[in-house]
Amino acid sequence: MSNHPVVSNISAYIDAELDSTQREQIEDHLFNCRECLKEYEHLLFVKEQLKVNYVDIQAPAGLEKQIRMALITETANVALYTKEKHPFRFLMPSIVFGAIILMIMAFIPIVATWFNIITTFFTISMNMFHATTLVLNKLPIFVGVIVSVLCVIILGSAWSIIRLLPTRSFFEEDTQPSTR
């Protein structure tokens, strides 16, 4: 078959894809060559078989609906992902930011007042601490007397509490319901 120079054109001839000169050459050759004529018939048979076997193939009934659903879902997903590209997408964050700034400005006087009060208390506390340390350094005897008096008071208080505890127990016993 390879000795036949036009055999590669048989398919193109079947498909009517040759110019008039080539077509005439093929027709002349097929008229005189039984082998090529057989090949032509076989290839024509293949072409017809393909056409016959696929011409009635129809898309399934549900395909259109399936594509429609897929498109709607895809479109919704795309809209969801591109939502932030909305022209007013910066509006809400801007409002929130502005509100925060206004609140801060409104609270500045209150915050400043509280800051002043806290600063004053801190300064007074520091001064008192400084005065106490000075007294401790300058008047050690006086401080010794004060400390001794404080110790006496603390000890006296402790002794009083110890004495009071049995008394409280007496009253508690007295308040118990009678079993008689």
Add this chain to the structure above:
Amino acid sequence: MNQELHHLIKEAQNGSLESFEALVTQYKGHVYRQAYAMVNDKMEAEDISQEAFIKAYYSLGKLENAFAFVSWLTRIVSNICYDHIQKAAKKKTYPTEQPIEDHHSPIEASSLQLSIKEALQTLTPEHRAAIVLRDVQGFSYQDISGILQIPLGTVKSRINAARIELKNELLRGEDLE
């Protein structure tokens, strides 16, 4: 291409889902037939059709010439079919299940005659695509050249080679004379 179809394509390009659905109605058979001929599996052909239309919907803005819509859609289907065939080939390369034992002798196997659909699957994807576009879809060689983006001479040789291979598969074991 009639004016109504041209109008539908233009509307779909402007984002009209209704117009695109009308295009789906019109071309679903064309797309499904091509996919089915390429993969010989109804479920897979459905998947390919769906994938092709979704891809077409989102790429429609890139289509410069509305008159080339059919060729453009066919190219999308062809590309998706190639991808599916390649994936299927990779799966076959690494089988996860034990292969079924073939009790037929080579002589018996060679004498089994294939149907045209089975024979089509024995072709390379390139030859299959060319012959499907010509004999199933009815495109001219020039159109096929544009769709598959190959020279006209290559289209001609692929179609001729594909037909000869199909003939050999169909007539296997028979006396050719």
